[in-house]
Amino acid sequence: MANVFESSKVVSLFKDERVLYPDFVPDVLPFRDEEVSELVFCLKPASIGRKPTNVFVFGKPGTGKTVTLKYVLNELKDYSDRAKGIYINCFEYSSKQSILARIANILGVAVPTRGVSSQEVFLRIIAVMKTTKVIPIIIFDEAEQLLSDDSTKDILYDLSRLPEQQKVLLGLVFISNDSFFLSNIDDRVKSSLQCSKIPFEPYTVPELKEILLARTKFAFFDYSLDKEVIPLCAAHAFKMGGDSRVALSVLLKAGRLAERKNSKTVSIVHVRASFLEEKPVKQEVTSNLSRQEKIILDYLSTLSKKEAESGELYKKFEGEYSDRSIRLAIALLKEKKLVSCKQVKKGNLFTRLIKKVN
Ligand SMILES: Nc1ncnc2c1ncn2[C@@H]1O[C@H](COP(=O)(O)OP(=O)(O)O)[C@@H](O)[C@H]1O
Ligand SMILES: [Mg+2]
Known part of the structure; x- marks a missing residue:
């Protein structure tokens, strides 16, 4: 029987996919x-x-x-x-x-x-x-x-x-x-x-398109991309806050998917399918958390409503971390959209309710 690796036929759409990796530094940086x-x-x-x-x-x-x-x-x-x-x-x-x-x-x-x-x-x-x-x-x-x-x-x-x-x-x-x-x-x-x-500043749609286009020339063979692909990646990345990392990662995933399906070109079907795979980005975020951020998330997961008041968190980690570093960790978690914060009134005082997202 043929070797499983041999029998998996690969059409090459990529000239060099490394050009789309997150840590690749291009020779030119448009708009910067x-x-x-x-x-x-x-x-x-x-x-x-x-x-x-x-x-x-x-x-x-x-x-x-x-x-x-x-x-x-x-x-x-x-x-x-x-x-x-x-x-x-x-x-x-x-x-x-x-x-x-x-x-x-x-x-x-x-x-x-x-x-x-x-x-x-x-x-x-x-x-x-x-x-x-x-x-x-x-x-x-x-x-x-x-x-x-x-x-x-x-x-x-x-x-x-x-x-x-x-x-x-x-x-x-x-x-x-x-x-x-x-x-x-x-x-x-x-x-x-x-x-x-x-x-x-965040990139606009035309800027994202041009950034993608510049990378595409080195990443893909000329015939590889349907013409709607770059505009769709750019529009999606704009929706995600003008984030060029999203634009490049969607394009890379779409290209890989198209190759796996033995498709002759990358089409918007592949791009749409790769939107659904956004999860790994979040995993990447979670693996980069500080110890304080991790223990706060872990603690919130143990609670039935997945939420706690800020004061409760300070008290919980008292002795181990200062209020200030817990406050900073909460702010960072909020920025990464891993928790949401809401002002609530408690008696005459306002306090913040921290809730784990998902
Ligand atoms: N002006 C640009 N031209 C080409 N590629 C860019 C440009 N801006 C960002 N990128 C690419 O987008 C991705 C995210 O950029 P990065 O510098 O990591 O963003 P930040 O550090 O602001 O989160 C990287 O892959 C980077 O190479
Ligand atoms: Mg960075």
Whole structure:
């Protein structure tokens, strides 16, 4: 009998599907010229040994924040040896040790894996900055995550004071979906950071179409897509908040489905079918939650009405987490649409009712 893999015939519609993967960084970024030049303006001084301006980048999911920063870092790498980009996703690097280890690693600081305190790693980083005169540009992506834990908040405090205390230069870029990120940080830290703010607006339908079209040229063979496919993906992504990630992921899924069905082209039938598969996106969100967010969701699931007052949540996790970090976690869950919040009156007071969605 033929091998099962051999007998599964595959028509190739994709030239290179990797072009549609979420972490692919394209050579050109349509509609982000202004944001790119603003970033260049803030960071370029580092390439000639001057002080860069710190930046706060904010906007809804899928507005191109991450890809724009990665694009700018790639360009910076080709342009300057003096400035050194360090990209840190704060979900991935969520502890003080792991963040410092990553910075040390990229700056080429030798750090033994055991028996070294964070303080010692920090001192070694400073020493290397002084001897090499390299200016680190540290990008904290999903930066609101830094505020969920006291030890990672320390990093913010330490880094913000570094230029003045140690006479070394560095640039910091914070990326967040939460436009209130800056107002949630300590006043002293905020005032020494002096961040320049760059908002990222959601894409319109014509913009989404053009972004998709540019990617499609590299991802699919010429004959692969029916002409209604891109407009439909763009319209759907616009409905989902102008999120380019949705547009690309729907197109990728539709392409795979069309191949599996041995279809000669990708048609709107495949696109519609891939709308129904939106679930994995949510799973991705849930696997990226902070510990506080997870325990809140877990706790709400145990309740019959799946809801609790904010005060009840503070009390429940008292001793383990501060009210403030629980409040932040609730705000993040709300932003990710995993909980809903409602003001309710209780006696003479207003309180918030937090309810798990689904
Ligand atoms: N202007 C653009 N041109 C091309 N691709 C883009 C553009 N903006 C976003 N993308 C793509 O859309 C997806 C989501 O963008 P991303 O930067 O991850 O959004 P954010 O970080 O704002 O949530 C990524 O695959 C990215 O490559
Ligand atoms: Mg991002």
